[in-house]
Amino acid sequence: MSDRAVGRRRLLGFTGGLVTVLAAWNNLVVTRLPGYPASYVVANLGAAAVLLAGARSTGLTWDDLGLARRTLPAGLRWGGACAGAVAAGLAVAVAVPALRPLLTDARVEALDGGEIAYQVLVRVPFGTVLWEEVAFRGVLLAALVRLVPLSWAAVASSALFGIWHVRPTLAALEANDVVDGVAVPAAVLLACAGTAAAGILFTWLRVRSGSLLAPVLLHLATNSLGTVAAAVAIRLS
Template identity: 65%
Template sequence: MHARPPGRGRALAFAAPLVLVLGAWNNLVVTRLPGHPASYVPANVTATVLLLVAARAVGLSWRDLGVDRRRLPAGLRWGGVPSAVVAAGCAAGLAIPALRPLFADARLAGADGGEVAYQVLVRIPLGTVLWEEVAFRGVLLAALARIVPPPAATGTAAVVFGFWHVRPTLSAVAANDLVEGPVLRGLAVVLGCAVTAAAGVLFAWLRVRSGSLLAPVLLHLATNTLGTLAAAAAHRLD
């Protein structure tokens, strides 16, 4: 038997606390878990499984969540093309010496091959992309779509996704010594979160247009893993 799709009230009762949990998770929770940073991947994988179980329990179908197997070919097409564009952009940027500093990230300056491999094969795919796509373009977007019109659902999920990146943006700004002073640092964080919110809109559009979570997963994975590889390569080439 299939669970009954959630009505507006039930979806709201599910989505409202989920927004609060997601708002806190990446900024306040995961970095404070025992064993961090080693606990990052297992904690996020566990959270992914639990969230999917909760979503199914309230009546969201696999199709609602973007994981209908029949939509995989469409997801592959819609996610594969922009991923190829990202790959071409990274390759072109590394090939032009004047553009290589744009990829540089001090957090990867001293990383050896094993650390880079862990980032692109484990931490990013499982700890970041899987969790974020299931949470934002899968569960949250599906729940919000039961409450508000699609544009509002996309916008709300994107804003939460942007807020999710406050701590990571602060870390990136500090590690790379991009700006000085609290005002400029604050502006850099606002800009970084706005950019990730815009990315959230793009990812949601791919999810809805393709009918598959695979589309944003592929683009998100390409952006993060190829960006990491490009950053590591930029330091070595210079």
């Protein structure tokens, strides 16, 4: 068997294992780890490091993963522009009383100032955004692109990103009590489809800029600034 065939076989095995892990991690694994939720950030950072090491062992380069130094300026430009647009939209929603209910979240309402700061500055950036972007727009996308056309890779990684959010969606629905039991499956399907669509946008940013930094900045603005906006909207209501 040629070296190229061996490399492809190794990449296929790595990608199959990665898909299995990502399908289960956020829905079945992370909440059962010792010390959860305190262990969430450390566990996800560790998982991101393991994925990067595994990706490198299969021959994926830093450029493949969107982590090449030369692409950082483009990632900063594209991601910064998108993050700025998100910040502007959230500021408008906070400023307009009629729009504030769209931002409120019972999970944020239950947090005090220190807990909000932890969410915004630690849990979201390092436990959620960094891990998810490394996993989906970094390692998984790079592995899939070696195996299938980019369009298929984008759809597959984004669909899995939607599945990744089943448990968080259920938790959000329960906390906010926005639908009855009969409507929950439809609400979860709709929310996960929306997350998959967001995954397509993140993937487009990653490919267009050449840098993982671009989707990281947009994702960070959406989640961290969204939490801040929700806290402000709750206090102004």
